[in-house]
Amino acid sequence: MSVLIKNGHVIYGESFEVVKADVLIEGNRIVKVAKEINEPADTVIDAKGKVVSPGFINLHTHSPMGLFRGLADDLPLMDWLQNHIWPREAKLTREYTKAGAYLGALEMIKTGTTTFLDMYFFMDAVAEVVAESGLRGYLSYGMIDLGDPEKTEKEIKEALRTMEFIEKLNSERVHFVFGPHAPYTCSIALLKEVRKLANEHGKLITIHVSETMAEIGQITERYGKSPVVLLDEVGFLGNDVIIAHGVWLDSRDIQILARNGVTVAHNPASNMKLASGVMPLQRLLNAGVNVGLGTDGAASNNNLDMLDEMKLAALLHKVHNLDPTVADAKTVFRMATLNGAKALRLKAGVIKEGYLADIVIVDFNRPHLRPINNVISHLVYSASGNDVETTIVDGKILMLDREVLTLDEEKILDEAEKTIEKLA
Secondary structure, three states: OEEEEEEEEEEEOOOOEEEEEEEEEEOOEEEEEEOOOOOOOOEEEEOOOEEEEEOEEEEEEOHHHHHHOOOOOOOOHHHHHHHHHHHHHOOOOHHHHHHHHHHHHHHHHHOOEEEEEEEEOOHHHHHHHHHHHOOEEEEEEEEOOOOOHHHHHHHHHHHHHHHHHHHHHOOOOEEEEEEEOOOOOOOHHHHHHHHHHHHHHOOOEEEEEOOOHHHHHHHHHHHOOOHHHHHHHOOOOOOOEEEEEOOOOOHHHHHHHHHHOOEEEEOHHHHHHOOOOOOOHHHHHHOOOEEEEOOOOOOOOOOOOHHHHHHHHHHHHHHHHOOOOOOOHHHHHHHHOHHHHHHOOOOOOOEOOOOEOOEEEEEOOOHHHOOOOOHHHHHHHOOOHHHEEEEEEOOEEEEEOOEEOOOOHHHHHHHHHHHHHHHO
16 A cells, blocks of 8 residues: 655654655655655645644543543542542443544544553453554553552453453554553552563553642652652653653652653643643753653543644743743644654654654645744644644555544444433
């Protein structure tokens, strides 16, 4: 299978240089980026007046939570979780979760996300959806034991069962990740066992860390130290760990993250909506920490639109630091593409020969994206997911001219409505 994208403004290489060129894809790789490629291809796409961009990598989400979009807005995190989200999640079945996963996958394809890192329940069902949708998914079962040794054993068993299920799918696009929920919901025993298992099986780990002041207070009271120091002291951290949020980090925490090569997934929309705080982006970047971008779940965002997320990230840190030079467009674009790929050890996030063909085409033939003075700036500050016209993952076209080819859009929307009625 080959695809030739012609006449586009191509964001090329690690420096994101914008060039007028064609892009040739063969199999799942980009094989050539050059002017006027005339080689035959199975599919030819004319990208005149359009931008050919690396696909976006959503480094932290809970994809089935689109079902809860708009159900418990404008509340503090713990009230939102304990009194609204967790009681509804207790009613979830595999079938309901799968309906939510379909909705999430559809939204991501339509808004230009090509890869996502997920944490939720019934992850075998989510894995089936990812395989069918054509997306690239890194999937973790969210482990919570609340210090109960029986529960610890049960959660580890479920994680290993999920890993086995995903590995049997034998897909290069669907991967298992260990996902202990957070230091305040997981025992030290569980965290140590996860570290051991990740080493044994060569898997990545993702975990919520330092999201709110309440969490910092809870961990400090329980252990006498910050969540990051705690994780470091129990030998949990490494360059295979992706922490979500990292809002409340002091200088020592940042040093520890840098030393261990940990990636931080920044979730500005969710952090603002739940009033969790503002993560120290500039200090993390200055320390050399790899920072990616995530949307969090659609229940606390309320969408999975990475273009939206880039704008929020850029604006939040400028106003917070009273400095318009902070979180410039290229830095934020890098967080949403290359930095995410680096965290997932994925040869993607860049349009360049030899890289995975995970590409989106954004229609710039629109008033809010003209004149084309600065492509990266327009993507960060002016575009939205609705401007994405074509989504390609692993060399396969998932959406062409806004039509999703791998999923039944009407059926998914209908199923989501029916499911939330049953969960009421």
